[in-house]
Amino acid sequence: MQNSKNKKIESNETKPKRRNEDSQLEEFFMSSLKDIYWAEKHLTKAIPKMIEASTTEELRNVFKEHLQVTVEQVTQVEKVFDLMGEKPQAQKCDAMEGLTKEAESNIEKTQEGSLTRDVALIMAAQKVEHYEIATYGTLVRLATAIGRLDAAGIFSDLLDEEKEADTALTGIAANNINMEATHEEKA
Numbered sequence: 255m256q257n258s259k260n261k262k263i264e265s266n267e268t269k270p271k272r273r274n275e276d277s278q279l280e281e282f283f284m285s286s287l288k289d290i291y292w293a294e295k296h297l298t299k300a301i302p303k304m305i306e307a308s309t310t311e312e313l314r315n316v317f318k319e320h321l322q323v324t325v326e327q328v329t330q331v332e333k334v335f336d337l338m339g340e341k342p343q344a345q346k347c348d349a350m351e352g353l354t355k356e357a358e359s360n361i362e363k364t365q366e367g368s369l370t371r372d373v374a375l376i377m378a379a380q381k382v383e384h385y386e387i388a389t390y391g392t393l394v395r396l397a398t399a400i401g402r403l404d405a406a407g408i409f410s411d412l413l414d415e416e417k418e419a420d421t422a423l424t425g426i427a428a429n430n431i432n433m434e435a436t437h438e439e440k441a
Contacts, residue, residue: 283396287334288345290389294328295344297382300354304379307361309372312426317379320419327412334397334405353382369435376427383420390416 301321308314335342357378364371390413397406 277400279396280400283393283400284338284340285345286389286393286396287331287338288343289347290386290393291328291331291335291342292344293347293350293386293389294324294331296347296350296354297324298328300357303361304357304375307366307371308375309367309369310426310431312430313372313375316419316422316426317375320379320422323415323419327415330408330412334408337402337404337408349385350382353378353385356381368438369431370438372431373427373435376423376431380420380423383416383423386416387413387420 298321301317301324305314305317305321308317332342357375360374360378361371364374390409393409394406394413397403397409
């Protein structure tokens with residue numbers, strides 16, 4: 255999902271720039287890029303579990319849509335590697351691993367078919383979204399600092415997508431699921 259802003263930037267940045275191998279900031283940028291790459295790829299495996307565990311069709315649909323977005327985000331992150339003249343490489347993201355383990359734990363702790371399970375899934379998904387929002391927001395600023403406006407544009411688009419997903423999850427929780435879950439009896 256790329257907007258015209260990126261296309262304009264890309265037309266000015268057709269060749270990968272040589273990386274400043276001696277820059278600590280660029281080294282940190284590349285490490286962070288590898289980290290979010292692992293995280294996004296990991297989410298393509300975790301989101302289907304959340305889809306399956308969802309009680310309401312509304313939440314399942316939001317997760318299905320975001321799974322498609324996530325698959326495209328993997329491709330966009332790979333594009334940044336290409337812009338940097340690097341082969342895509344994943345570096346385990348401990349934070350994302352922890353967040354998805356927590357989501358799995360929430361599934362186990364809640365009753366199948368309950369709205370409380372959907373509340374737990376929304377909470378887990380929003381924690382993931384907030385992590386991604388923080389990461390992509392920082393990557394926009396880091397890319398800008400190292401003079402990679404082409405990468406900054408891609409990260410800006412990814413940041414917007416994560417914010418949209420968070421807003422959609424908030425809407426479902428606030429408008430439907432949370433209030434309906436208050437009427438469920440203990441299991």
